[in-house]
Amino acid sequence: MSTDGKGLRIIKPGFLTLLQDAGRSGVMHQGLACGGPMDRHAWAWANRLVGNPWNTTTLEISFGGLECVADVPLQICVTGARLPLALNGRPQPLWSTLQLNPGDCLTLGHPTSGVRSYLSVQGGFVLESGPGGSHATLVREGTGGLKGDGRPLQAGDCLPCRKTADQGAQRQIPDQWLPDYDAELVLDVILGAQVDRFPATSLDCFFRGLYRLTPQSDRMGARLSGPALAHNANQLISEGISLGAVQIPPDGQPIILLQDRQTIGGYPKLGAVTPRSLDALAQRMPGRDIRFRSIALYEAQLQETRFLGFFQSSAPFKGNPHTG
């Protein structure tokens, strides 16, 4: 099945390139973070286009700059941030399958729109599983990834690929399904958690205010600057933190907790940003403006189950799962 440890060789890793699958389940009670792709939409399309099932591990490349070489024939696909993609120096399309022959060199330039790119390989990589049976790379923890030590990919790393019988015809997604990472961003928030500790004036301020994504943001949390939010809760007793939780520390500036967040914490939270909104947020550069709107739990769940249903079903190209 494997190709004698051969596959994709990293020449230049770029700013931050990580192995990511859908993330971990069932290990948060040990203090292990979840991980997973920051933008599941582009990640899931990268897998879908090469015919991989949901949860197949891909590369997540932040801010481009990756250079890699195929040591075996591979069908690959690059989705996500708009950036120059080249095969042996010749420009290639994003969101489209590409055929690599042994010795072919693939280079990703720097994004002109969006932040994160996903590189999938048909059949996936042959990797040892980390916590929760996942390959997600958790840099802060030093767990998961290629060697199980959480380190980002570096020059010289070789990612063994699974041999696939039929590489199939070229596939791409139609232009009208491509997301616009420059569009105005309004994040959907499900109110909950300690929302009753926030005075009405504070919530009004949150939903009317204009926030900016700061450069201190990372895979743990999106740190925002804007109108400060007051609340009646002092430090709480630590409790589990969900994906997308909007936490308000004493300075009143919201932090949206993301894939690599710590598992428990004690700052008051007013609710959670939906996973579909987090997908969009993951493609915004620091400095971008952000607004919030409230969404009902059931509406958000419908949106999410449609998304998951589309990508986890076996039949490709059934319909548009609302790109964007």
Add this chain to the structure above:
Amino acid sequence: MLWRYEISGIDTITLYWGERIDTALARRVHCAAQALQTHLGERLLDVVPSYASIMLRYDLLQDDLASLLESVRHILSDLPENPLDHASELVELPVFYHPRVGPDLERIARHAGLSVDDVIALHAEQTYHVFAIGFAPGFAYLGEVSSRIAMPRLATPRPHVPAGSLGIADRQTAIYPLDSPGGWNLIGRTPVNMFDVNREPSSLLRVGQRVRFRPVEQDEYLALGGQLSTRQDQ
């Protein structure tokens, strides 16, 4: 057992039993977490117990909130009001309490008006409850430390605390499972590996267990594999 729940996210709810750090309350929470894990483990993606709450993550494609809550109510209605203390597992950990590996021991003693030996005796005579695991993989929050040796966190955290270091923060105590930054007052070190990603489960401690510390001399500490390196920045 009276509890309530809040929506924490699209596929996540948190059950609450109260809002205080209290061993009896924590024991009830732990009992509930065990029951939920036993009866609903297959349905739940994550069960995260903490001091006074349990966070549950469910699978949106397999489950819905209403039927999950129905099951949760059913399971929790059958639990005893005051679970017995001896029901939880007791873990004993050897600790080398010494200024050489516990650079804050003498400061705590001065602060408390006690001798270093008194501080060690007060810390080691207590049986602790594992309230929560978090901050870092395998980092267990234990309580409660005698009020006589309670000590606030350092104003400036150390950039490097060696794995195995035992610290105090207010009335809680914990062992750093891995080398990391940290602001707890360090009083000793255990040679036991608290977290190993190649072990199943990776974390030595689980919420709900009880923990006792057994003071050991330097010879035994070293024989058990303990290190004296002081890479921590003072």
